[in-house]
Amino acid sequence: MPNLTRTEVLTDAQTHYCPGCGHGIIHRLVAEVIDELGIREKTIGTAPVGCAVLLYDYFNCDIIECAHGRPPAVATGMKRVQPDKIVFTYQGDGDLAAIGTSETIHAANRGENITVIFVNNAIYGMTGGQMAPTTLTGMFSTTSQDGRGEHGEGPPLKVCELLSSLEGVCYLERTAVSTPKDVISAKRAIKKAFQNQIDGKGFSLVEVLSMCPTDWKLSTAKAVDFVNNEMKTAFPLGVYVDRS
Amino acid sequence: MKKIHFEKHRCKGCGLCVLFCPQKNLRMSEDLNDQGLSYPEEIDPACCTACGLCFRMCPDVAIEVYQQVAKDKKQ
């Protein structure tokens, strides 16, 4: 049995995330996968605008900061210029599915050989809890105060379902970090998404349903319940595409 | 040697480790860490199975679990 200790792919820095935020768990999973695959020296991450904007402080590998929503475009450029590098994006739902929708869809459609980690917390976390494309129907946010859907906002955008029609996509899976079992499954999916890139198989995206207790205005325990009960119903977990 | 180690000054007091410990071995401390927050402490170290679920749920990697120690102890 292995000892469970802090991977060296994470820096020693204390993160700025709120207590109980899912970003910290997802950082650890990505870092452990990079460690286990032995690719730290050749990995380049792309940081989003959003709560994960300081990614470069937390990872012991190269990280480039991108304009809001542009990580798939930046990652495309880097991977094409340096195909021997392992390039991943780490993006929130506002970054990936609102301002960056176009970059996401076209990178997926082109089948870029990159790995996308998509953190879906159904809200704009960093800016204080505005409605995201993924905010659930009926859910409160500062810009959907009567609950999403009451004023023509439309239903939540389902990224895995949306991308699954594209022929360029290699692998799409939706996971969560709201139970230990989900955390272990999410790590497997993330590892597969990196392995696909190493094997030259093309565009892999892992969506991770994640807690934002602060902007949901819930306790840690209630935030976990919200993912397990509400979010998993709106966004079913599972493998959506696997052409690996 | 202990099976789990808390890096208590990293802890943000979220309580996820307490919530998911299947042995109910953890509780939040009365004492405060450097950040002024409660951190987890063990209720009964003997009942810890070194399952690692607290490590897996901690967003701040403030817990380490020594599964090998637990295994050696059994043998």
Ligand SMILES: Cc1ncc(C[n+]2csc(CCOP(=O)(O)OP(=O)(O)O)c2C)c(N)n1
């Ligand atoms: C061009 C531009 N437009 C808008 C913003 C404001 N802004 C900062 S973060 C953010 C959304 C963050 O939400 P998300 O991507 O879901 O990340 P989270 O914080 O939830 O992890 C927005 C709209 C910006 N920084 N730049």
Ligand code: SF4
């Ligand atoms: S606002 Fe939400 S997503 Fe951002 S650090 Fe806090 S809990 Fe995490």
Ligand code: SF4
């Ligand atoms: S290792 Fe398992 S049993 Fe021990 S404290 Fe952590 S969750 Fe509880």
Ligand code: SF4
């Ligand atoms: S899960 Fe981590 S940060 Fe949260 S209370 Fe436990 S040790 Fe502290």
Ligand SMILES: [Mg+2]
């Ligand atoms: Mg978000």
